[in-house]
Amino acid sequence: MSYGFETLAIHAGQEPDPRTGAVIPPIFQTSTYAQDAVGSPRLGYEYSRSGNPTRDALQECLAALEGGTVGLAFASGLAAEDTLLRTVCAPGDHVVIPDDAYGGTYRLFARVAQRWGVDWTAAKVSDPDAVRAAIQPGRTKIVWAETPTNPLLGIADIAALAGIAHEASALLVVDNTFASPYLQQPLGLGADVVVHSTTKYVGGHSDVVGGALITADTALGDELRYHQNAMGAINGPFDAWLTLRGIKTLGVRMDRHCDNAERIAAFLSGHPAVSQVLYPGLPEHPGHEVAAKQMRRFGGMISFRAAGGEEAAVKICNSTELFVLAESLGGVESLIEHPGQMTHASAAGSPLEVPADLVRLSVGIETADDLLADLERALG
Incomplete structure (x- = not known):
């Protein structure tokens, strides 16, 4: 069956x-x-x-x-x-x-x-x-x-x-x-x-x-x-x-991760402190159509580039309260990190080096309004 x-x-x-x-x-x-x-x-x-x-x-x-x-x-x-x-x-x-x-x-x-x-x-x-x-x-x-x-x-x-x-x-x-x-x-x-x-x-x-x-x-x-x-x-x-x-709760968790990430991606897309949002659920993402074809939804991970460069990106990472500054991803709690100095530091100077102004979010399953308010404070 x-x-x-x-x-x-x-x-x-x-x-x-x-x-x-x-x-x-x-x-x-x-x-x-x-x-x-x-x-x-x-x-x-x-x-x-x-x-x-x-x-x-x-x-x-x-x-x-x-x-x-x-x-x-x-x-x-x-x-x-x-x-x-x-x-x-x-x-x-x-x-x-x-x-x-x-x-x-x-x-x-x-x-x-x-x-x-x-x-x-x-x-x-x-x-x-x-x-x-x-x-x-x-x-x-x-x-x-x-x-x-x-x-x-x-x-x-x-x-x-x-x-x-x-x-x-x-x-x-x-x-x-x-x-x-x-x-x-x-x-x-x-x-x-x-x-x-x-x-x-x-x-x-x-x-x-x-x-x-x-x-x-x-x-x-x-x-x-x-x-x-x-x-x-x-x-x-x-x-x-x-x-x-x-x-056992993977399905229900992923739905909530996706719900929250979609709201946050939309919020970041219109923010003056953000120069680019990388999220396959956005229609302007170059892989959006392929993702829509092979994925059920678009996931709970978002990356964005800070308009003020590396210094601004680091400041944002250091300024959140609900988004915990930590490596890893995919847990029920929201995390924020600076890949260039954290998870991807080993790729510095290689063909895989990531942009210095990049911030990565692992969007958790907390109340979405609280997460949005936290990012608003950090970006401001």
Whole structure:
């Protein structure tokens, strides 16, 4: 039977405990498992790096929400990315990444992967021709996309990039963190792997760090599962349980994030202290039509450029009260940050350097009027 998103978020992988009837999956806080005989572990569980029932519940739920067959949970989003990279790529291979990728993703490619022989090229993923030009035939193994991108809110046409990647015998990997599976499901548009920092919208409460990979390719999923165990950066049982708890309200939270973000984007668009608003829900956004085609709504992330330059941008970040000055995103509380000096500082001086006058907002689910008043004070 086919179920809707909100039903899957509450029930997929989360049957009542067969022994006690507990309606919430237990936290199996154990490192090892008794075996009935040599080589006969119960239900396949032998060691919690290899498998844990709480993590399995999260992984099954993530796969269901993204329309995949295999979901894997990791200690962080970057742990998931590193496992994927080392599964698919070898020394001498090449990857195309967004020219405004998340700073941690850039650091992974430029400071870690490049040292063991994997090259990368930054391309504007909102421009399919630019991505096609960046591919190196025979060497490119992954086209890596974020949509929306972090922090410039660029929109990539997932179906178009899938076609380009597959023509080159490469995988299309989509970081779906900003959208969440509620707003966008890349596998259904042709992507091969979806990446999440589950720390963000999936967990949703700024109380747990985690990451995930989801694929509809069972063979690739088996390879990724092998490397998840071999490399060991797994999601612990309590972290998995907290993430599952957050997932249950993902749909209703995302609707509220979007409601608030739409009002704030409209407010910022008419403010004299703001020179540009970057939000795919605005009709003037260059990716608006593509976003409307492949997303349910436009998300809770907004970036804008301060009319007074870097000094004004920093002052705005330091002046809010409800918008907490902090890195990360996707929690129920609203956050504000200066990407150039915070989340994307590692990209300074590179092709991925972000504008110095850029401010990024993670719009929470507080009362919208209160958030608007807070920004009005800070901008004034």
